[in-house]
Amino acid sequence: MSVDICPFHPDNNLPKFQIICIYEELLPSSTRNLEKLVHFGLCACTNIASLTESICGLQYLRKLTLKGSIPEVPKELDRLECLEELNLLSTRIKHLPDSICLLKHLKFLQLKSCWLLEQLPEDVGRLECLEELHLLECMFLRKIPNSICEMKRLKCFHLTDCILVEKLPDEIGRLKCLKELNIERTGISGDLSHMVLHP
Template sequence: MPVENLKLEYLNLSHSKLRTLDLGSTPNLCTLLLEGCYDLVEIKAPVGCLRNLAILDLSGCGSFMSFLFDKQLDSHLIAEPTNVCPLHSENNLPKLKFPCFYREDPGNIPEAPRDLDQLEGLEELMFSSTKIRNLPDSICMLMHLKAIRLKSCWHLEKLPEDLGRLQCLEELDLTECIVLRDIPNSICQMKSLKYFHLPYCFLVEKLPEEIGSLKRLEELNIEGAGISHLPQSIFQLKRLCIVGFTWQLQSYGFKSVIQTSTYVSFAYTSYHSTANHLEKPV
């Protein structure tokens, strides 16, 4: 299907049997909706014709997404076009910034891509229920990364030692990384970190001693983690919210805990007692 309209701003071809879309001359196109176009295999877009594109929906385009990314995606894509994609210099694909979510497949994901550093504009990275054992060091080159979410990655054994190079990172979520043991000391260099979550990281027994240098840290979730005591430096942080089991927080010396459920509470560092290095009860 060829398209050529200098004034066209909105194009919805969702759930069609389209195989090839030639956008021709559509310099004002802002919204392109192709949801459910399972047979789509090719989009022809002259350089510059997508410079105003703001919304690109390719959810359910199984064949096209498999062809382009070598994995199926199921997401709503909010795209910000810049220039020609550096990873596909042989064609005229635009460089787009968007969130994407991989479907779980029976084979699972055995390892993270080694060349993640090529995704220079990546802001969020999430792996869930994968077989990944470690993250490549190349992740430390993603200077625009704001969030890392590694949820239920039960095989994850370690994090990159230089993770602290991610100066823009605001969220580090390691929920249920049950075989992870160590948190690299370099995370204390993450000046933008606001949320650090370690729920049910059973084998993580301690936090870096200089964690108090994370002046912007707002929430620390250690519910069910194996941490026996909190570093003294953490109490230098003003109004840090620490989430954990009620008995867990009390064992750290917190007297003013606020229960959110039968077993879970939160406390603020402003209200800690002097007995903040008590060991966990057996």
């Protein structure tokens, strides 16, 4: 679905966005029961509060992608108890809600081209099941919280084109499962010999 033109309201000049929700099971016979919705789309004319309620009501959702000029992430993300993958692409968000740290089953988190993102939650390390963290082209991001060192299952950490990030947490070597670390085109320099990546 294009994020440039809303097919229902082609003359509006509001920010366009795309929402993709994926779930592997079949829909229930009653279309009024949206708890196991596979895929839905909302146009740019949708109220943000309505968007938040619609998404956070999908309690069995496993994968969520928000793409486009969305100004904020739903604050009650922790209601998505089964979420395993979260992608935020080309959004206008500046901060992530603290509720994201309560996604106990999240394995994959990607923030790409979220140019206005200034910081991650300090307690992001509470994502105890996270295996892949991709921070790509987050131009205003300055700091990686120390709590990331508590992600015992993190295998892949890509920090690419985050030009204002100048250092990694001092205890990054505690990530015993880390196999991939990419810090290309960041402000990070110096000796990384303390990092041991396991094959």
